Amino acid sequence: MLGLNAKDMSLLIVVAILTMCAPLILNPFPADSAMAQFNAGYPDLMQKFVIFGIFAIGFNILFGLTGYLSFGHAAFLGVGSYSCVWMFKLLGYNVLPGIALSVVTSGLFALLIGLITLRRSGIYFSILTLAFAQMSFALAYSVLSNPKFNLTNGETGLQVYANDPQWFHNSERLPDLPHIFGLSMRATQKVSVGGWEFQFNTGYYLCAFIMLICFYLAIRIFRSPFGMMLRAVKSNQQRMNYTGLNSRPYTLAAFVISGMYAGLAGGLLSAVDPLAGAERMQWTASGEVVLMTILGGAGTLIGPVLGAGLIKYFENIFSKINDNVLHGWFSFLPDGMEDLMVTLIHPFVGKGWHLTLGIIFMLVVTFLPGGLVEGGQRIGRMLSRKKSKEADSPASTEPAE
Amino acid sequence: MGILEVKNVGKRFGGLQALSDVNLSVAENTVHAIIGPNGAGKSTLLNCLIGKLIPDTGSVSFDGQSVLGRKPFEICQMGISRVFQTPEIFGDLTVMENMMIPGFAKRDGAFELNPMQRLLAQKDVIAHAEHALEDMGLADKRHMNAASMSRGDKRRLEIAMCLSQDPRLLLLDEPTAGMARADTNNTIDLLKRIKDERDITIAIIEHDMHVVFSLAERITVLAQGTPLVEDTPDNIKGHPKVREAYLGETQEVA
Amino acid sequence: MDAILLQVLNGLDKGSAYALIALGLTLIFGTLGVVNFAHGALFMIGAFCSVTLQRILNASFETISETEKDFLGNPLKVKTPYVESWFGPEVGASIIDWSVPLAILFAIPIMIAIGFIMERGLIKHFYKRPHADQILVTFGLAIVLQEVIKAFFGANPIQTPAPDALSGVAQLGEGLGLQIAYPIWRLIYIAFALLIIGGVFAFLQFTTFGMVVRAGMADRETVGLLGIDIDKRFTTMFGLAAAVAGLAGVMYGPINAPNYHMGMDFLVLSFVVVVVGGMGSLPGAVLAGFILGILEAFASTTWATTTIPGINQIIIYLVAIIVLLTRPRGLMGKKGVMED
Numbered sequence: 001m002l003g004l005n006a007k008d009m010s011l012l013i014v015v016a017i018l019t020m021c022a023p024l025i026l027n028p029f030p031a032d033s034a035m036a037q038f039n040a041g042y043p044d045l046m047q048k049f050v051i052f053g054i055f056a057i058g059f060n061i062l063f064g065l066t067g068y069l070s071f072g073h074a075a076f077l078g079v080g081s082y083s084c085v086w087m088f089k090l091l092g093y094n095v096l097p098g099i100a101l102s103v104v105t106s107g108l109f110a111l112l113i114g115l116i117t118l119r120r121s122g123i124y125f126s127i128l129t130l131a132f133a134q135m136s137f138a139l140a141y142s143v144l145s146n147p148k149f150n151l152t153n154g155e156t157g158l159q160v161y162a163n164d165p166q167w168f169h170n171s172e173r174l175p176d177l178p179h180i181f182g183l184s185m186r187a188t189q190k191v192s193v194g195g196w197e198f199q200f201n202t203g204y205y206l207c208a209f210i211m212l213i214c215f216y217l218a219i220r221i222f223r224s225p226f227g228m229m230l231r232a233v234k235s236n237q238q239r240m241n242y243t244g245l246n247s248r249p250y251t252l253a254a255f256v257i258s259g260m261y262a263g264l265a266g267g268l269l270s271a272v273d274p275l276a277g278a279e280r281m282q283w284t285a286s287g288e289v290v291l292m293t294i295l296g297g298a299g300t301l302i303g304p305v306l307g308a309g310l311i312k313y314f315e316n317i318f319s320k321i322n323d324n325v326l327h328g329w330f331s332f333l334p335d336g337m338e339d340l341m342v343t344l345i346h347p348f349v350g351k352g353w354h355l356t357l358g359i360i361f362m363l364v365v366t367f368l369p370g371g372l373v374e375g376g377q378r379i380g381r382m383l384s385r386k387k388s389k390e391a392d393s394p395a396s397t398e399p400a401e
Numbered sequence: 402m403g404i405l406e407v408k409n410v411g412k413r414f415g416g417l418q419a420l421s422d423v424n425l426s427v428a429e430n431t432v433h434a435i436i437g438p439n440g441a442g443k444s445t446l447l448n449c450l451i452g453k454l455i456p457d458t459g460s461v462s463f464d465g466q467s468v469l470g471r472k473p474f475e476i477c478q479m480g481i482s483r484v485f486q487t488p489e490i491f492g493d494l495t496v497m498e499n500m501m502i503p504g505f506a507k508r509d510g511a512f513e514l515n516p517m518q519r520l521l522a523q524k525d526v527i528a529h530a531e532h533a534l535e536d537m538g539l540a541d542k543r544h545m546n547a548a549s550m551s552r553g554d555k556r557r558l559e560i561a562m563c564l565s566q567d568p569r570l571l572l573l574d575e576p577t578a579g580m581a582r583a584d585t586n587n588t589i590d591l592l593k594r595i596k597d598e599r600d601i602t603i604a605i606i607e608h609d610m611h612v613v614f615s616l617a618e619r620i621t622v623l624a625q626g627t628p629l630v631e632d633t634p635d636n637i638k639g640h641p642k643v644r645e646a647y648l649g650e651t652q653e654v655a
Numbered sequence: 656m657d658a659i660l661l662q663v664l665n666g667l668d669k670g671s672a673y674a675l676i677a678l679g680l681t682l683i684f685g686t687l688g689v690v691n692f693a694h695g696a697l698f699m700i701g702a703f704c705s706v707t708l709q710r711i712l713n714a715s716f717e718t719i720s721e722t723e724k725d726f727l728g729n730p731l732k733v734k735t736p737y738v739e740s741w742f743g744p745e746v747g748a749s750i751i752d753w754s755v756p757l758a759i760l761f762a763i764p765i766m767i768a769i770g771f772i773m774e775r776g777l778i779k780h781f782y783k784r785p786h787a788d789q790i791l792v793t794f795g796l797a798i799v800l801q802e803v804i805k806a807f808f809g810a811n812p813i814q815t816p817a818p819d820a821l822s823g824v825a826q827l828g829e830g831l832g833l834q835i836a837y838p839i840w841r842l843i844y845i846a847f848a849l850l851i852i853g854g855v856f857a858f859l860q861f862t863t864f865g866m867v868v869r870a871g872m873a874d875r876e877t878v879g880l881l882g883i884d885i886d887k888r889f890t891t892m893f894g895l896a897a898a899v900a901g902l903a904g905v906m907y908g909p910i911n912a913p914n915y916h917m918g919m920d921f922l923v924l925s926f927v928v929v930v931v932g933g934m935g936s937l938p939g940a941v942l943a944g945f946i947l948g949i950l951e952a953f954a955s956t957t958w959a960t961t962t963i964p965g966i967n968q969i970i971i972y973l974v975a976i977i978v979l980l981t982r983p984r985g986l987m988g989k990k991g992v993m994e995d
Contacts, residue, residue: 003517003519005521063787067785067787069786069787069790069791071790116976116979116980119979119983120979120983122786123684123690123786123790123934124930124934126690126786126787126790127690127926127927127929127930128930128979130923130926131923131926131927131930131972131975132972134923134972135969135972135973138965138968138969138972139965139968139969141968142964142965142968143963143964143965143966143968143969144965146964146965148964217516220516220517220519221516221517223519223520223521224515224516224517224518224519224520225501225505225509225513225515225518225520225523225526226513226514226515226516226518227516227520228494228498228501228502228505228520229502229505231491231493231494231498232491232494232502234493235491235492235493235494236489236490236491236492238489239489239490239491240474240491240502241472241473241474241477242451242473242474242477242482242483242485242489243474243477243482243502243503243506243562243566244474244477244478244503244506244507244510244511244566245474245502245505245506245511245512246472246474246511246512247474249512249514250512253514253516257516283919283923287794287798290791290794294791347803347806352802352806354798354801354802355798355799355802355803355806357798358795358796358797358798358799358801358802359795359799361791361792361794361795361798362777362792362795362796362799365788365791365792365795366777366780366792369784369788
C-alpha cells in the first residue's frame with residue numbers, strides 16, 4: 001500500500017497511531033498527582049516533538065544515508081522560520097503560504113550553500129557547514145537587521161506588527177494569530193477524564209500530520225534507487241565514480257532535501273509561535289539535531305524521530321527538576337545522605353541540563369554509535385540468543401538472517 | 402587503429418619523470434597486458450587512462466574520442482570500466498545492491514533524481530543483477546554484506562559489477578595481487594571465460610607472469626616510464642631486452 | 656596612517672588568538688589526524704585558570720579591626736588575603752596584582768595534564784573510528800567542559816585585570832611622527848603570541864622530537880613503520896597543543912573578560928582560519944590567523960560598518976568562501992592533505 005512493503009507500512013501505521021494518540025499517551029499521570037511533572041502531553045512540548053522530529057528526519061537523509069556530517073543545518077531552520085513570519089507580515093496569518101515559502105527558500109538557500117560546501121567532503125565539509133551557519137547567524141543577528149534593510153529584526157526577533165500590510169488578513173473573520181483557514185493554531189480542546197486532563201491542540205495536529213507525510217516521504221526515499229545511491233556515496237565514493245555515477249549531484253540533492261526538511265521545521269516553529277529569532281541558527285541548534293539523529297540511530301528510519309522526542313522530553317523534564325524536587329525525591333534518606341545526593345545530582349539537572357546532554361552525547365558516540373535503535377537490536381538479539389539456548393534442541397534450524 | 406590509443410603521453414611528479422613518450426595501441430577484442438618492474442609507471446599510466454590523473458603531454462583517446470579532462474564517471478560512461486588492485490566495492494551494501502548500482506548507472510546515466518521510485522519495482526535492473534550474480538556464482542550470497550565476503554568473492558563481485566555495464570574496455574590493475582594460488586587460477590579462468598563469451602577488450606596490468614602469459618595476446622613492457630617493447634607473448638618471452646630489464650629477475654618464466 | 660596602523664595592531668591582537676588556537680588545531684590534526692572540536696574549550700579553560708588563580712590568591716581571612724570603625728561605631732571587619740599576611744602587605748598585594756602573568760606558570764602544568772588526560776582517556780580510542788565520530792565525541796566533550804566551567808564559575812564574564820603597571824596605554828611611533836595610543840597589555844599579548852609561535856616552530860625544527868612529529872605530519876604510516884613509538888609522542892603533542900591554547904586563553908583574559916562560551920566563539924573562527932591557511936599547514940595557520948585578524952579589524956572600523964552594516968561579523972567567512980572557491984587547498988595547503 002502507498003508503495004511501501006508490509007514492514008514499512010506497519011512502521012508508518014505505528015508512528016501514525018502514536019502521534020495521533022500522543023495527547024493521551026504522553027499524559028499517563030493524573031493532573032494533580034506528584035508525577036504530573038513527568039507528563040509531556042501539553043501542546044507546546046508535543047509540537048516540539050514533531051517539529052524537531054521533522055528536522056531530524058531530514059538531517060538523517062543527509063547524514064544517515066550519505067555520511068556527510070553537516071554542522072550547519074540550523075541555518076536552514078532559521079531561514080524557514082523567517083520566511084514563514086514574513087508571509088504572516090505580508091499576506092496574513094494563514095500558515096499554509098508561510099510553510100510553503102519556508103520550504104522553498106530553505107531549499108534555495110541549501111542549494112547555494114551545498115554548491116560551495118560539497119566541493120569538499122569529510123572534516124572539511126563539517127567545518128565549512130559550521131562556518132556557513134555561523135555566518136548566517138551573524139547575518140541574521142546583525143547584518144540584515146539595520147534601518148535601511150531590515151529582514152530579520154536582529155536581537156528582538158522577527159514578528160508581526162500592527163502596521164504590517166497583511167494584505168489578505170481579515171481581522172473580523174479570522175483570528176489575530178496563526179491559523180489554518182480560520183482555525184487558530186492555539187485552539188486547544190481540553191478533555192477531562194477522572195483525574196486526567198488531555199489537551200488536543202490544532203497546532204500539534206497540523207504539525208503531526210505534516211510530520212507523518214515527511215516520515216512517509218523519508219521511507220520512500222530510503223527505499224528508492226536514489227536512496228541506495230546515497231548509501232553508495234557513504235560506502236565508497238571512488239567505486240561510485242568509477243561505476244559511471246556522478247556523486248556530486250546525489251549529495252547535493254540529499255543536502256537540498258534535508259535543507260528543505262529543516263526549513264519546513266523552521267516554518268512550523270513560526271506557525272505555532274510567530275516569532276523568529278536568530279538564536280535558532282546558532283551552532284548549538286545545529287549540534288542539537290546532530291545529537292538527536294545520533295542518539296536515535298543515524299541511518300535508521302525511526303531513530304531520528306525517537307532521538308528528537310527523547311531529547312526534547314528530557315530537556316523539558318530535566319530543566320524542571322530543581323533542588324526542591326530533588327529534596328522531595330531523596331527525603332527517605334538520612335539528612336546527611338539526602339543533602340549529599342542533592343548536591344551530587346544538582347549540577348546535572350535544572351540549568352545543568354546541557355551538561356547531562358553533553359555526557360549522553362559522548363557516551364552514545366563512544367559506546368553506541370548506532371544509537372538507541374542499535375541498542376534495541378542488540379538487546380533483542382541477546383534475548384533471542386538466550387531463548388534459542390534455552391530451547392537447546394539439536395534439530396533447531398534457525399532461519400539464517 | 403586500436404580502440405584505445407595512447408600517444409606521446411608524459412607525466413611528471415616534481416622531480417620524477419613517471420611517464421615519458423608512451424605510445425600504446427590496444428586493438429579491439431584483444432587482451433593486452435602491460436608489464437614492467439616496480440616503478441615502471443604502470444599505475445600512473447592506468448590512472449591517466451581513467452581520468453584520475455591528467456598527463457602533462459600527449460593524448461589518450463578511446464574509440465576516437467579524447468578522454469583527457471573528463472571526469473572518471475564520464476570516462477566510465479564512455480565504456481571503460483576499471484577493476485582495482487584491492488577490490489573496490491560498496492562494503493556497507495549487500496551483494497545484490499552492489500550489483501544493482503552499475504545497473505542503474507547503465508540504465509539511468511550518471512545522475513537520476515528518482516527518490517519516489519521504488520527500488521523493488523525496478524524489475525529490469527533486478528533481473529539483470531540476478532542474472533549477473535548467477536553467472537558469477539554469487540547468487541547464494543546475494544543478501545550478504547559485501548564487506549564480509551572473502552577476498553576472492555569480492556574480486557568476482559567487482560568484476561561482475563564492471564561487466565554488468567557491458568564495457569567495451571575493461572582495465573584490470575593487478576587483479577590477482579595478494580591472492581592465494583587457487584583464487585588466482587579461478588580469476589584466470591573467469592577472465593578467460595569473459596574473453597571468450599563477450600566482445601570485450603581487456604587491458605591488464607599484472608606482476609604475476611603466470612597470469613600474464615595465460616591471458617595476454619599482446620604484451621607491452623614498460624620500463625622507467627617508457628615502453629620498451631610490444632609484441633606477442635611468445636616473442637616477449639625470448640626477447641633479450643626484456644629479459645635484461647625485467648624477466649631476468651623472475652624465475653617463473655624461464 | 657595612524658588609524659591604519661592602529662587597526663593593524665588591533666588585527667594582530669585578535670589574530671594572535673586565532674593563530675595560537677589554529678596552531679594547536681593544526682598540530683593535532685596534522686599528527687593525530689583528529690579534528691578537535693574541544694580545542695576552543697581548552698582556550699577557555701586556560702582563561703579560567705587565571706580566574707582560579709585570582710580566586711586562590713584572593714582567598715582571605717577576616718579580622719576585626721582594632722582601630723577602624725564603621726559608620727555605626729561597630730568594629731570594622733577587615734578581609735586580609737592570606738598572601739598578604741604571609742608575604743607582607745606590599746608583596747602580597749603585588750602578587751595579587753600580577754595574578755594573570757603568574758597564571759601562566761599555574762596554567763602550563765594544568766593544561767598539559769588536561770591535554771594528557773583528554774588524549775589518553777578519550778581521543779586515543781577514536782583514532783581508528785570514522786572522522787564523523789571524532790568530531791562528534793570532541794563536540795560532546797566541548798559541551799561538557801563548557802558546562803562544567805559554567806557550573807563552577809557562573810554564566811557571567813569574570814574580569815581578570817592586567818597588572819596595574821601593564822594596564823596603561825603606550826604611545827607608539829612618536830619618533831616617526833606618528834601618534835598611536837595603544838594598551839600596553841595588548842602589545843604584550845602580540846609579543847607573547849609571537850614568542851609562543853616562534854617557540855613551537857623552533858621546537859619542531861630543532862629537536863629530534865620535533866623532527867619525528869614533522870615527519871609524522873608528512874607521512875604518518877611510514878613513521879609508524881620505522882618503529883618509532885608514535886603513541887607517546889602523540890600524547891606529548893596533544894599536551895603541547897593544549898598548553899598553547901591554554902596560554903592563549905590566560906593572556907587573553909585582560910583583553911576580554913573570560914566567559915564560559917568564549918571557547919566556542921573562537922573555535923569556529925579558528926576552524927575557518929585553519930581552512931583558509933590550508934589544512935595541515937602550520938605556517939598557513941599562523942599566517943591566515945594574522946591576516947584574518949587584521950581584515951576583521953579593518954572591517955570593524957566605523958567607516959566599514961556604516962558602509963556595510965555588520966560587515967565585521969561576516970568578513971572572515973566571506974574571505975574564507977572566496978579563498979576556498981579560488982584556492983580549494985587554502986593559502987598554504989599541501990597537496991594530498993584532505994583531498995577528496
